[in-house]
Amino acid sequence: AQKITQTQPGMFVQEKEAVTLDCTYDTSDQSYGLFWYKQPSSGEMIFLIYQGSYDEQNATEGRYSLNFQKARKSANLVISASQLGDSAMYFCAMREPRNNAGNMLTFGGGTRLMVKP
Amino acid sequence: DSGVTQTPKHLITATGQRVTLRCSPRSGDLSVYWYQQSLDQGLQFLIQYYNGEERAKGNILERFSAQQFPDLHSELNLSSLELGDSALYFCASSASSGYRTDTQYFGPGTRLTVL
Numbered sequence: 617a618q619k620i621t622q623t624q625p626g627m628f629v630q631e632k633e634a635v636t637l638d639c640t641y642d643t644s645d646q647s648y649g650l651f652w653y654k655q656p657s658s659g660e661m662i663f664l665i666y667q668g669s670y671d672e673q674n675a676t677e678g679r680y681s682l683n684f685q686k687a688r689k690s691a692n693l694v695i696s697a698s699q700l701g702d703s704a705m706y707f708c709a710m711r712e713p714r715n716n717a718g719n720m721l722t723f724g725g726g727t728r729l730m731v732k733p
Numbered sequence: 734d735s736g737v738t739q740t741p742k743h744l745i746t747a748t749g750q751r752v753t754l755r756c757s758p759r760s761g762d763l764s765v766y767w768y769q770q771s772l773d774q775g776l777q778f779l780i781q782y783y784n785g786e787e788r789a790k791g792n793i794l795e796r797f798s799a800q801q802f803p804d805l806h807s808e809l810n811l812s813s814l815e816l817g818d819s820a821l822y823f824c825a826s827s828a829s830s831g832y833r834t835d836t837q838y839f840g841p842g843t844r845l846t847v848l
Binding site: 649651653657660661662664666668707709711719720721722723725726 | 735764766769775776777778781787788791821823825827829834835836837838839840841842844
């Protein structure tokens with residue numbers, strides 16, 4: 617079963633506008649972590665932001681913020697004031713505890729964001 | 734720059750061959766992870782090592798093996814290569830073995846092409 621779902625394969629946003637990338641997840645654990653990574657066309661994976669399941673406040677990191685709705689099991693990434701350099705693939709990932717054995721990430725299929733000038 | 738280094742950047746080889754991918758983690762990180770990114774399978778976790786010992790295993794084929802050395806660098810060995818093994822192979826590192834806030838930082842990847 618798909619554990620991380622990113623329903624938007626591709627999105628356009630106008631430069632300087634805000635954009636929300638959707639991510640829903642499935643877990644029966646109470647303790648888990650959610651991550652967002654950016655993959656530009658050059659291929660590297662860049663860590664953007666982290667949200668813990670027990671964190672009371674939504675995570676923020678510069679222009680990135682996470683709209684975390686635990687009851688809905690969603691962790692949407694919000695990018696404010698989009699820039700041309702934000703054009704990339706964005707991946708949502710989840711870490712579930714495995715009896716504290718290991719730290720694997722499960723990734724969604726990604727969303728390709730294209731920023732229009 | 735994440736601080737994780739991977740070599741080589743690109744690798745082109747033939748079916749049936751064996752290759753070794755190398756990864757050096759960020760300074761101070763004890764865990765190393767290997768992921769495979771392909772068009773049909775997406776990003777998949779292969780294996781994790783923590784301080785020299787295997788910690789978690791994912792969908793890693795029996796033809797693939799990995800190890801982490803005393804200096805904490807890691808190697809991923811791929812043998813009897815098939816066309817379907819063509820992919821981008823990422824190494825990531827993190828400070829600990831499994832603490833829930835532990836963030837994985839990825840290297841630039843090795844693009845493997847099997848002809």
